[in-house]
Amino acid sequence: MKKLFSLLTLAMLTMSAVAETTVTFDLTAQGYQNGDEVTTLTSDGVTLTFDKGTNSNATKWYDNGSSVRMYGGNTLNVASTAGNITKVEFTFTGTSNTMNSTATATVDAGTYTEDGTTGTWTGNAASFTITRGGTSGHARLTVITVTIGGEVVTTVADPVFTPADGATFTESQEISLACSTGGATIYYSTNNLTWNEYTEPFTITETTTVYAKAALNNVESNVVSATYTKVEVSNDYIAFNCATDQGNGSTERGEWTITKDGITVYCSDGTVYENSYRVYQNATLTFTSTVGAITMIEFDGVSSYPISRLSTETGTLSTNGNNGIWQGSASSVTFTAGSQARATEFRVYVNGELATVTAPVFDPASCTFTGSQVVALSCETEGAAIYYSINDGEYQLYNAPFTLTATSTVKAYAELNGTQSTTNSATYTKRVEVTSVADANALGNKVDFVYYGDVAVSYQWYNANNQYYSTWIVDGQGNAGLIYGKQVPALNQGDVLAEEWEAQKTTYNGIPEFQYPNNVAASGDTWTINPVELTTVTTDDVNKYIIMKGQTITADATDTTGRRYINADSLVIFNQFGVELPAFEADKTYDVVAIATIYHNAPELYIISATEVQGTNVLRGDVNQDQTVNITDVTVLIDLLLGGGQAPAEADCNLDGGVSITDVTVLIDYLLSGVWPAAE
Numbered sequence: 210m211k212k213l214f215s216l217l218t219l220a221m222l223t224m225s226a227v228a229e230t231t232v233t234f235d236l237t238a239q240g241y242q243n244g245d246e247v248t249t250l251t252s253d254g255v256t257l258t259f260d261k262g263t264n265s266n267a268t269k270w271y272d273n274g275s276s277v278r279m280y281g282g283n284t285l286n287v288a289s290t291a292g293n294i295t296k297v298e299f300t301f302t303g304t305s306n307t308m309n310s311t312a313t314a315t316v317d318a319g320t321y322t323e324d325g326t327t328g329t330w331t332g333n334a335a336s337f338t339i340t341r342g343g344t345s346g347h348a349r350l351t352v353i354t355v356t357i358g359g360e361v362v363t364t365v366a367d368p369v370f371t372p373a374d375g376a377t378f379t380e381s382q383e384i385s386l387a388c389s390t391g392g393a394t395i396y397y398s399t400n401n402l403t404w405n406e407y408t409e410p411f412t413i414t415e416t417t418t419v420y421a422k423a424a425l426n427n428v429e430s431n432v433v434s435a436t437y438t439k440v441e442v443s444n445d446y447i448a449f450n451c452a453t454d455q456g457n458g459s460t461e462r463g464e465w466t467i468t469k470d471g472i473t474v475y476c477s478d479g480t481v482y483e484n485s486y487r488v489y490q491n492a493t494l495t496f497t498s499t500v501g502a503i504t505m506i507e508f509d510g511v512s513s514y515p516i517s518r519l520s521t522e523t524g525t526l527s528t529n530g531n532n533g534i535w536q537g538s539a540s541s542v543t544f545t546a547g548s549q550a551r552a553t554e555f556r557v558y559v560n561g562e563l564a565t566v567t568a569p570v571f572d573p574a575s576c577t578f579t580g581s582q583v584v585a586l587s588c589e590t591e592g593a594a595i596y597y598s599i600n601d602g603e604y605q606l607y608n609a610p611f612t613l614t615a616t617s618t619v620k621a622y623a624e625l626n627g628t629q630s631t632t633n634s635a636t637y638t639k640r641v642e643v644t645s646v647a648d649a650n651a652l653g654n655k656v657d658f659v660y661y662g663d664v665a666v667s668y669q670w671y672n673a674n675n676q677y678y679s680t681w682i683v684d685g686q687g688n689a690g691l692i693y694g695k696q697v698p699a700l701n702q703g704d705v706l707a708e709e710w711e712a713q714k715t716t717y718n719g720i721p722e723f724q725y726p727n728n729v730a731a732s733g734d735t736w737t738i739n740p741v742e743l744t745t746v747t748t749d750d751v752n753k754y755i756i757m758k759g760q761t762i763t764a765d766a767t768d769t770t771g772r773r774y775i776n777a778d779s780l781v782i783f784n785q786f787g788v789e790l791p792a793f794e795a796d797k798t799y800d801v802v803a804i805a806t807i808y809h810n811a812p813e814l815y816i817i818s819a820t821e822v823q824g825t826n827v828l829r830g831d832v833n834q835d836q837t838v839n840i841t842d843v844t845v846l847i848d849l850l851l852g853g854g855q856a857p858a859e860a861d862c863n864l865d866g867g868v869s870i871t872d873v874t875v876l877i878d879y880l881l882s883g884v885w886p887a888a889e
Contacts, residue, residue: 229358230291236277237351241270247277254291255355260284262340276302276349279341281311288336289357296356299328302349304654305716311343318391334391344490344548365430366390368397368407368421374435376527377536382437383529385410388423388430397421401432412529415439446507447472449555455483462489471500472557485511485551488544494519495631497541498559502628505558506542508533514551519544522622522632541568541631566590566628569597569607569621571635577711578613579659582637585610588623593630597621613637616657640711646688650721652714659711664690665736666704667754668804668817670786680729681752681804682706683738689752689805694726705734719807720751740802742885744828744838746780746812750805755814757801759828761836762793762819781808785815798822829885830876831859840880846873 232255241247247268250257259268263282270277279285287297301307308314309323316339319332330339341348366389376382386395386407395407398420407421416439423430447470454467466475478492488494496503509532510516516533519526521544524537535542572585586595586607595607598620607621616639623630643649644662652658667689668681678697682690692712700706707730712723740756762782782803793799799821803814828834832842832849834857849856850870862872862879863886879885 229295229356232355232357234353234355235351236270236353237275239270241277243270243272245270254289255294255357256286256288256290257353258286258288260286264344274302274306274349276306276351278347278349279308280347281341281343281345284338284340286336286338287330287353287355289355290335292357293333293335294337294355295331295333295358297330298352298354298356299330299348299350300352300354301326301328302351306347306349308339308341308348310348311341311346314342315340317387318389336391363428364390365393365423365425365428367430367433368395368423370419370421370433370435372437372525372527375438376435376525377438378527378529378534381412381414381529382439382527383410383412384419384435384437386421390423390425390430393423393425393430395421395423401434413437446505446556446558449474449486449557451481451486451553452483454486455481471498472503472559473497473499474555485514485553486555487514488519488546488550490546490548492546493543494546494550495541495543496555496557498557499540501559502538502540503542503557504536504538504560506535507554507556507558508535508552509554511551511553514549516550516552518547518550520547521545522620523629538628539631540566543631566593566623566625566630568630568633569595569623571619571621571633575635575637577638577640577657577659579640579642580614582613582639583610584613584619584635584637586621588630590623590625590630593623593625595621595623613639615639645686646682646684646690647686649712649714649723650688650690654716655713657711657713659709660706661708664706665738666700666702666706667738668702669700671699681754683754687741689750689754690721690723691752692723692726692729694724696726697729698731700731701735703735703738704731705736706730707732719748719810743805743883744830745883746805746814748807748810748812750812751807753805755803755805757803757814759798759822759836760801761798762801780812780814782814782816783808786817793819827858829859829864830862830879832857832876834859838876838879843873843876843880846876 232253234250234252234257239250247259247270249259259279260283261267262284264280266280268277268279268283287294299308304310304325307323307326308321308328314321316330316337318334318337319330321328321330321339330337368386368388371385371387386397388395396404397407398404399417401420416437418434418436420432420434422432449467449469462478462480464475464477465479465481466473475495475497476488476492478489480487496506508516510530512531515528515531517528519533521535521542523539523542524535526533526535567589569586569588572587576582586597588595596604597607598604599617616637618634618636620632620634622632638657641652641656641658643652643658643660646664649658649660662684664682664684666680667683670679672679677693677695680692680697680700682692710729711727713725715722715724738754740754743750743755743757746755782801799819801814801819802817804817806813806815828836828838830838830842832845846860848854849860850868850873856868860868860872862875875886
């Protein structure tokens with residue numbers, strides 16, 4: 210009988226697992242038309258459900274990029290009726306259009322990571338929902354592969370409370386619960402005896418211990434609890450009201466400061482309007498007291514811009530709907546806005562002696578480095594302990610200087626006798642050393658570097674609308690690049706840049722760029738920069754300063770953008786720089802000076818100048834005079850030399866005034882390299 214029971218148990222355990230299978234959704238083969246909204250796809254028991262989430266734009270298919278676009282805040286629910294999902298792989302068209310490319314994506318179960326153009330969810334759930342990070346930009350999806358084979362649930366994750374255990378409130382507190390086990394039902398109780406099914410956040414008005422558990426398929430989690438304490442506060446506070454304070458701050462975006470009764474409110478990036486104080490994304494909002502310790506701050510929030518978007522590492526911030534309450538004891542409290550937050554009123558409560566713990570000081574302050582960087586911390590408050598974190602990791606006690614070997618943001622605060630200072634931060638950026646433009650162009654996307662070696666300006670254009678400089682450069686090996694940004698001075702063609710300028714290698718529309726430049730300056734030396742003479746342009750010529758001689762230029766009558774076409778309408782030239790160009794006429798030829806670039810993966814030229822060629826135009830190397838230079842011209846030139854025929858002016862490839870076998874060699878070298886030698 211025992212043997213039979215063991216066999217039955219083994220059989221049941223074997224049946225509890227689903228054979229691993231994969232279901233692949235090729236989003237490029239669904240028959241979508243350009244601009245179609247994408248909602249639901251189902252195959253082999255797996256359903257994909259797209260929703261616009263917090264974005265006003267729904268998920269759509271676009272022919273441009275041949276992909277499904279998920280915008281910031283859009284959601285995708287992946288559900289299976291054929292067994293638990295253990296893995297989902299997302300394929301994107303590029304690293305700049307992924308779930309994480311704008312901000313980190315979130316999932317309600319399992320974990321999500323990215324590596325290049327592949328995103329991977331892992332876990333064990335019948336369904337999960339992923340939300341694209343950020344509020345802007347979009348992910349471009351081409352293939353989604355779902356792996357099914359998860360075991361039947363044998364454990365259920367414990368519910369998680371928001372806010373966490375230990376939060377305090379003054380009037381009421383909203384509580385929400387979540388469980389990472391997909392499909393689990395959550396129950397809660399206030400006495401650990403009578404249980405209610407949790408369906409939505411609920412509110413308490415007195416000090417309460419809340420108990421919670423989750424269940425799925427008769428499997429229950431542990432019972433967990435959180436205690437929320439109602440506190441009595443003084444009615445004495447210092448109020449800041451936006452309608453009253455408008456004018457003390459700024460109705461134009463930027464820094465604003467308001468001081469009242471010993472309390473100063475400072476915003477690093479925001480506005481003060483009659484209907485709200487506004488704190489923009491990534492900005493800081495700091496309350497500082499000179500009259501006592503700040504013990505509480507009440508925020509009256511605004512719909513769609515709740516106080517829950519603020520975070521702080523000092524004290525505790527609890528939120529309820531749009532509103533929020535901070536509690537602690539500090540002379541200064543700084544909040545950071547994850548996205549724009551608004552409030553109509555701040556009420557600041559001051560009680561007790563003024564906190565005197567000063568924030569830690571970094572040595573060195575934020576800087577760049579190339580190998581490794583040692584960081585030391587200190588605090589002026591005697592006896593205070595310093596705590597620090599690296600890249601938002603766990604805080605640890607500071608005992609001695611530490612070494613960084615990668616780009617890192619370090620945060621630190623000091624604490625003494627329960628009083629905590631504000632949190633300071635410093636960013637240390639590791640930069641790669643390069644000595645040629647080719648090396649810089651070859652770096653990965655969003656890699657910082659410092660440039661050592663000679664490089665000169667081939668052309669510079671200033672965009673007055675956004676005050677950015679586009680500065681094309683060339684090194685001693687003829688490699689071309691583009692520096693783009695505000696931190697660049699006006700430079701002349703041929704100016705040699707001083708060494709140790711810095712930038713970040715990025716890619717825009719397939720074009721390598723050096724963005725966020727720093728320390729760019731002329732060294733005082735100069736080069737003579739002549740355009741490279743080309744007869745054809747490919748994507749390999751991107752950012753080169755070139756000249757194309759003897760070109761016939763045509764215009765598309767339906768094109769009002771200023772574009773023109775040369776080389777039998779195959780190459781586009783565009784009046785990017787606003788220069789005054791001649792009125793192009795039929796049957797006339799022009800020498801075109803331009804910057805080679807790429808648009809939609811095809812070569813394109815930004816015209817710098819176009820000069821009409823007077824009289825008979827001679828296209829160097831065009832021996833058969835068919836307006837192109839190719840291997841046929843080599844054959845014709847050899848035949849002329851062997852047969853003693855009359856050679857045209859185009860056959861003088863080395864420009865020495867005569868035609869000989871040397872011109873054959875020069876012509877072949879040009880066809881191989883694309884560059885003519887200087888005249889002899």
